[in-house]
Amino acid sequence: MLLGALEAGGTKMVLAIGNENGEILDRVSIPTETPVITVPKIIAYFKNKNIEALGIGSFGPVDLDKESKTFGYITSTPKLAWANYDIVGEIKKELRIPVGFDTDVNAAALGEATWGSIKGLSSGIYITVGTGIGVGVYMNGSLLHGMLHPEAGHVLLSKHSSDTFEGVCPYHPNCMEGLASGPSIEKRWKEKAIALADRKEVWELEAYYLAQGIANYILTLSPHKIVLGGGVMHQEQLFPLIRSQVVKLLNGYVKTAQIADIDNYIVPASLNDNQGIMGCIQLAKMELL
Numbered sequence: 001m002l003l004g005a006l007e008a009g010g011t012k013m014v015l016a017i018g019n020e021n022g023e024i025l026d027r028v029s030i031p032t033e034t035p036v037i038t039v040p041k042i043i044a045y046f047k048n049k050n051i052e053a054l055g056i057g058s059f060g061p062v063d064l065d066k067e068s069k070t071f072g073y074i075t076s077t078p079k080l081a082w083a084n085y086d087i088v089g090e091i092k093k094e095l096r097i098p099v100g101f102d103t104d105v106n107a108a109a110l111g112e113a114t115w116g117s118i119k120g121l122s123s124g125i126y127i128t129v130g131t132g133i134g135v136g137v138y139m140n141g142s143l144l145h146g147m148l149h150p151e152a153g154h155v156l157l158s159k160h161s162s163d164t165f166e167g168v169c170p171y172h173p174n175c176m177e178g179l180a181s182g183p184s185i186e187k188r189w190k191e192k193a194i195a196l197a198d199r200k201e202v203w204e205l206e207a208y209y210l211a212q213g214i215a216n217y218i219l220t221l222s223p224h225k226i227v228l229g230g231g232v233m234h235q236e237q238l239f240p241l242i243r244s245q246v247v248k249l250l251n252g253y254v255k256t257a258q259i260a261d262i263d264n265y266i267v268p269a270s271l272n273d274n275q276g277i278m279g280c281i282q283l284a285k286m287e288l289l
């Protein structure tokens with residue numbers, strides 16, 4: 001069975017054809033310009049590929065409420081050309097196949113839950129630390145939506161006493177995305193994140209902030225697994241720093257077998273950076289069933 005996958009990002013769109021086993025058979029990437037330019041290219045790619053359904057994992061915020069008049073829309077994004085844009089409707093109109101739709105990070109959580117580190121578990125979260133910070137939540141065997149959908153990259157943190165950086169989030173002076181995303185690292189330390197690999201203090205502060213968010217997710221969501229992906233998490237030295245900070249913050253209060261085995265609880269993404277696109281394949285498959 002052939003299924004289509006569209007990972008819609010703020011800077012690029014990844015388009016792929018896969019099968020029901022999550023195998024990616026073809027993939028292309030195109031820049032995210034305006035809907036007028038980009039959407040016809042998306043439609044042209046998927047047309048005549050014999051896909052039975054398409055799954056879209058999108059940057060947001062998006063409307064996931066099937067009862068809503070604007071279901072399937074990208075809503076209040078600062079990328080103005082895409083604000084209030086009916087991405088599902090416009091694509092469905094041309095391709096005439098079932099279209100599954102969720103946030104980019106929920107799709108990645110679903111990829112990990114179907115084929116990766118969350119497989120076989122009833123819950124887990126996927127956190128991307130890249131240009132932004134986003135959290136996908138897989139809970140009781142399905143993706144968590146709610147009133148909007150989790151926007152847990154913007155949880156508010158306590159600033160480190162030595163940190164005078166004002167953050168990069170236009171909404172919050174002390175949210176996780178503002179203090180710990182790739183752009184925030186680069187603005188605070190005035191260098192590309194990748195060039196800071198040997199600077200211990202950079203990653204200690206990064207782990208200090210990521211651990212605060214993660215401790216809050218453990219306390220509120222109680223996930224069985226925490227998967228961290230995105231460009232910044234290629235700095236593997238972050239993992240032990242984050243784990244020890246999380247244990248310190250929980251301070252013995254949460255006593256579970258998972259926390260006792262923290263090296264297998266807080267883990268890197270397991271699907272070679274394909275968790276997002278594979279999750280979109282699974283969204284397509286679920287829409288078909």
Ligand code: ADP
Pocket residue numbers: 009011129130131132181182183186192193194229230231232233234235
């Ligand atoms: P996006 O979030 O746009 O989908 P990425 O997950 O690749 O894309 O995130 C890009 C951010 O991650 C940039 O801010 C960049 O500085 C940072 N980044 C990318 N690769 C690395 C790396 N190897 N080490 C540290 N930071 C990185």
Ligand code: ZN
Pocket residue numbers: 153154169170171172175176177178
């Ligand atoms: Zn914020």
